[in-house]
Amino acid sequence: MYLKSIEVQGFKSFANKITFEFHNGITGIVGPNGSGKSNVADAVRWVLGEQSAKQLRGGNMQDVIFSGTETRKPLGFAYVAITLDNSDHNLPIDYEEVTIARRLYRSGESEYLMNGVSCRLKDVNELFYDTGIGKEGYSIIGQGQIDKILSGKPEERRELFDEAAGIVKFKRRKAASLKKLEEEQQNLTRVNDILSELTRQLAPLEKQSETAKIYLKKREELKALDVRMFLAEMERINAQLKEIEEKSEIVRQDLEKTGKDFETTKTEYEALEKELEAFNVKIEVFREESTKKALEKQQLEGQINVAKEQISSAKQSDLQYRERVEALEAELKQREESEKLYTEEKAELDAKIDEIRQKEETAKNLFRDFAFEIHELEEQLEEDKSEIIEILNHRGSTKGKMQRYDAMMEQISLRKTEFNQKYLRLKSETAKQEEEKERFEKEQQEIDAEILGLTKKSNKNEDEITRYQSLLGKSIKEQQVLQNDYHKEASRLESLRNITERYDGYGNSIRRVMEQKKRVPGIHGVVADLIKVEKNYETAIETALGGSIQNIVTDNETTAKQMISFLKQNKYGRATFLPLTSMGAGRGFSTPSALKEPGVVGVASELVSTEVEYERLIEYLLGRTLVVENIDFAIAIARKYKYSLRMVTIEGESLNPGGSMTGGAFKNNSNLLGRRREIEELETKVESLKNQLEAKQKEIDTYREKRNFHREEAGRLNAALQEQSLKDNTLRMNQKAMEQKAKEIAKEYTDLKRDLAALEKQTQEIEENRESIRVELETSDKREAKLEERINQNQEKLDEKKKQENAHSKELEELHLENAELSSKQGFAKENLERILSEKKNLQRQLMELAVNVSDAKDEIEKKEAEIEKMQEAVEAAKAQEAEDEAKLQEYLAKKESMNQSHKGFFEKRDELSGRMNLLDKDLYRLENQKEKLEENQESQIGYMWEEYEMTYSSAKEQTFEEPLERSEIKKAQAEVRNEIKKLGNVNVNAIEEYKELSERHTFLNAQHEDLVEAEKTLLKIIDELDIGMRHQFEEKFAQIREEFDKAFKEAKIYEGGAAKSSAKSEESGEKKGVYKHLMTGVSHMLPLVVAGGLLIAISFMFGIEAFKDETIFHGIPKALMDIGGGAAFHLMIAVFAGYVAFSIADRPGLAVGLIGGMLATTAGAGILGGIIAGFLAGYVVKGLNATIKLPASLTSLKPILILPLFGTLIVGLAMIYVINPPVSQIMTTLSDWLKSMGEVNAMVLGAIIGAMMCIDMGGPVNKAAYTFSVGMLASQVHTPMAAAMAAGMVPPIGMAIATWIARSKFTSNQRDAGKASFVLGLCFISEGALPFVAADPLRVIISSVIGGATAGALSMALNISLQAPHGGLFVIPFVSEPLLYLGAIAIGALLTGVIYAVIKPKVTE
Secondary structure, rough: EEEEEEEEEEOOOOOEEEEEEEOOOOOOOOOOOOOOHHHHHHHHHOOOOOOOOOOOOOOOHHHHOOOOOOOOOOOEEEEEEEEEEOOOOOHHHEEEEEEEEEEEOOOOOOEEOOOOEEEEEHHHHHHOOOOOOHHHOOOOOOOHHHHHHOOOOOHHHHHHHHHHHHHHHHHHHHHHHHHHHHHHHHHHHHHHHHHHHHHHHHHHHHHHHHHHHHHHHHHHHHHHHHHHHHHHHHHHHHHHHEEEHOOOOOOOHHHHHHHHHHHHHHHHHHHHHHHHHHHHHHHHHHHHHHHHHHHHHHHHHHHHHHHHHHHHHHHHHHHHHHHHHHHHHHHHHHHHHHHHHHHHHHHHHHHHHHHHHHHHHHHHHHHHHHHHHHHHHHHHHHHHHHHHHHHHHHHHHHHHHHHHHHHHHHHHHHHHHHHHHHHHHHHHHEEEHHHHHHHHEEEEHHHHHHHHHHHHHHHHHHHHHHHHHHHHHHHHHHHHHHHHHHHHHHHHHHHHHHHHHHOOOOOOOHHHHOOOOOOOOOEEEEEEHHHOHHHHHHHHHHHHHHHHHHHEEEEEHHHHHHHHHHHHHHEEEEEOOOHHHHHHOOOOOHHHHHHHHHOOEHHHHHHHOHHHHHHHHHHHOOEEEEEEOOOOHHHHHHOOOOOOEEEEEEOOOOOOOOOOOOOOOOOOOOOHHHHOOOOOOOHHHHHHHHEEEEEEEHHHHHHHHHHHHHHHHHHHHHHHHHHHHHHHHHHHHHHHHHHHHHHHHHHHHHHHHHHHHHHHHHHHHHHHHHHHHHHHHHHHHHHHHHHHHHHHEEEEHOOOOOOOOHHHHHHHHHHHHHHHHHHHHOOOOOOOOHHHHHHHHHHOOOOOOOHHHHHHHHHHHHHHHHHHHHHHHHHHHHHHHHHHHHHHHHHHHHHHHHHHOOOOOHHHHHHHHHHHHHHHHHHHHHHHHHHHHHHHHHHHHHHHHOOOOOHHHHHHHHOOOOOOOHHHHHHHHHHHHHHHHHHHHOOOOHHHHHHHHHHHHHHHHHHHHHHHHHHHHHHHHEEEEEEEHHHHHHHHHHHHHHHHHHHHHHHOEEEEEOOOOOOOOOOOOOOOOHHHHHHHHHHHHHHHHHHHHHHHHHHOOOOOOOHOOOOOHHHHHHHHHHHHHHHHHHHHHHHHHHHHHHHHOOOOOHHHHHHHHHHHHHHHHHHHHHHHHHHHHHHHHHHHHHOOOOOHHOOHHHHHHHHHHHHHHHHHHHHHHHHHHHHHHHHHHHHHHHHHHOOOHHHHHHHHHHHHHHOOOOOOOHHHHHHHHHHHHHHHOOOOHHHHHHHHHHHHHHHHHHHHOOOOOHHHHHHHHHHHHHHHHHHHHHHHHHHHHHHOOOOHHHHHHHHHHHHHHHHHOOOOOOOOOOHHHHHHHHHOOOOOHHHHHHHHHHHHHHHHHHOOOOOOOO
């Protein structure tokens, strides 16, 4: 099996469709960076089912679709298909070739295809199980995969071995079986729970069923009595209604008569009102006319005043006109004088201009003569030059003709050669056309087959669309059913909530008080609302409370008193109040020994949960009541304690002190305490229906998406059909083009023959004309010489004439300028003269207008004086008319007052009739009200009969009874029957049907339980068989892998040893074993905090050792750096270390416990030792708890997020605070003080120890132990060990490099190259750089490294060098307290190591 091809379109950088062909063997794909090599590997990983966009180097899955460029639009889909050769049938499928394809649309829709057939990702994965092919298989090794395999966890590497061993499919099947087993076990648990619940419910429900039958019988008796009472009440109400109807008719008639009298009086009154209104209108009209006349008089007076003003203004204007005439006459005289001056100036300028113009005309004539002579000479020169040019052109043309004929002769021979070539080409193209024709016919057949296949697929796709449309319709109908159920249950829930909020079931007085709860803050609620009871004890607690369950709890007596007054004032009834201030704690249960009796559940107050402020109240109500399991235990306890105790059973029976007993049926579903539980159950059911609706909606969406997908597929198939049709048309067009080309070739052959004949003719003509062309050339040479001589003579004459012309041109220019200047002056004089004449005319016109205005003003004054006299006469007449109108108005007003007095009698009569009508209306309203009450009573009786028995009045009259009864006898009988029904207690009428349904369900679930038990046994057997098969195959294949690894390790040149070992149980235990690995997990996660924090602290010190204490230095930057590094990073360092040590041991549940333990160690000053202890303690405590605590399957999910973190934190936290932190804190304090105060000798000893440990195994456990100790001391503000550790860690690799330089002959070329790399690694504080030398010569390398490392560490400690950065090598030298001395210590240690190893190493030949 091998990869044959990869087809890519629209994937990442591959916009166009491209196919990579591969052959059996190795095929390489090469290209520059960015050309898409990695995209090919990504395409293979993607088509095999990769779901992580990050693995494909993208942000989301849509990033794999070609996103477009500046010149090309983005594509809407990505498509990749790989074809595998399966001739050896390694893949479990009956095909020689297997093509796997994947298509992703930008809308998010995706599909997989196997040999062109749609399939699931699961099908693709199952096909490649145990082949090594897959998105995570070892056959695809991408960038970083080798490093991932080498540095991966053991369980991750185990997956590669499983794949190679061929047991992946078994593991997948086992996982599926385990999942199914878990589902079956969960189903079995649910069935067991339901069965136990049903069994518990059957017995009580049977009792309720019997009680319900008795209740129904009593209800029938009550129905008969109710019918009798209903008929009697209806007869009584009908008689009263008849009597009221008669009285109402009498009152109605009287009211009608009074109304008619009132209407008559009203009509007369309205007529008089209209007459008075008309008279008022007349008065108003008269007043308006008087007002209008007064306004006219005022207007005349105003016009008189205006006319007087106008006369005064006209007189003023006449005076102004006379003054203006005098001024104009003076200006006119001035303009006449100016006119005379400008006329004289103009005559003088005209004479001068005439003289200049005569001179200019003479100069122009002379200049014109010179210009004419120059023009004639220039024309002669141009003619001669043109003739020479024409001669030259003719000569060139003649020579060109000769050359062209020579070229044509050459072309003739070339054309003959070309003709032969074209003939051969025509022959070749004819043969090629035959081949093309055969190929086109073959392609035509393929296209026809493809069109047929696409048509079939299209028909099949249409069938799928129809099927999904049908499924969609069915799901929508099911959704409608679920919606109806959901709305029904939601309505029930809302109804029950409303009942609870309205306090239905409580007394009227209770409801009225609770309505005042918002207004009166002191009301806390009824007792039933303030307590919570488990479902099993609801009946017992409600029985124990009795009537107290409806008592109202208030904050104090004042509120209770206020509410009692409220009930009294409104006559709402009575209620019992429980003020919290008066509720004593009670004496408690007086007989504690009774609690130890068999069957005792406990004191009732202890079975109730409530808020702290109500505990004394509950103790008061329930503290002396004992709850027992059943009545038999209660009787036995009562006898023992001489009937001195009050007890209730779980089923609701009660035994009172003195021996009285109460019992019977009790309907849980209707009790006040059960309402809240019923609401919660309904809420659960409504939520379940809601979830089902959402699931059904998702199913509908899925069907809709699939239907839409097939619709899109139909569109794609249609597009493919169109594409094939286009190809068909293209083929036909190509065939026509071939035929046309053949015709063109034949025509070209004919043209060539014709051209050849023409060339032969042209050759003969050239030979005939060659002599005449030679004679013509000689004649043209002689004529050219004569023309050149004449041109030279004419050119000399022309130059002389041009000089004379220039002199005359200057003289003419001067005359022209003088003429222009005089013309300008003449124009100014003319304009001034015209202006003076215009102004003179304008002044004369103004004088004439003023004379006319003076005459008009005089006439206007006379006219205005006549108008004033007429208006004064009109004003006098208006004053006389005004006095006459005022007298007439007074007469009208007196008449109006007389009419008002005569209408007062109508008001009194109207008020009397209106009062009588009101009294009669009240009587009628009272009778109507009585009638309505009787009708309401009648309706109430009818409604009661309908609601209770669905019986109408007519059907009730049809009932026959043996003997008539009086109403009093009927009432007495009703009371007796109701009392008997009341004694039955709460009755569940539905219990009969419920008991039948519950019994049938119990039988059905028993059968289901047996089936589930059998299925569980079968799945366990399958899992055992899979385990045995996997174990056997894995051990067999692993033996082969071990042999290959042994062989590979033996052939290694530098590293020796190594073996592959396996334990079949390694799959069952994925825990990282070993203290070293747990420590290293913590250190690796702690290092970033130490590195970042240490460097920031060191940078802070660069501003000054105590700069962080002063916020004014550099705007507080040193302090901020110290807060970040020392206050935050270093504070979290030990907590993170402990957390990830615990995480390594106990996985995710241990992380939080370890973090908390480490933080406690930090705050207590226990340092790194406390952190180590906290991490290991947290890990193993959580791991132990996980193994110890066993929970049901339904609660297992709570362990990692609740139970393990809670109990683990409790245990570790208390241990750290009370046991570990005090001594460890003291040890760390002592150690820190010792390190800070030790002398030079002690410091050198410690430095030598740290240095030696750093160099023993170079990255191994001893190295890490020393490094961890040094890092931990940073948290305790001791910085010298860190400097010693880093100096010693840099010595081995640098020392090995020095040795290769000193003794080159003792090392191979590979080792000398390794020495160069080792030097660089040593400068970066990577001790592992010396490992290649350790592998080749471990003893000598370690000895020389330990000596050099101990020396460097001792020197560093002796010099008291400190370093706060835990890593970095040469790059953190600026942060060392003594950089030069530190470099010296490192150099001495490295040189010592290099010299020792160069001396003791034996010589090696390459």
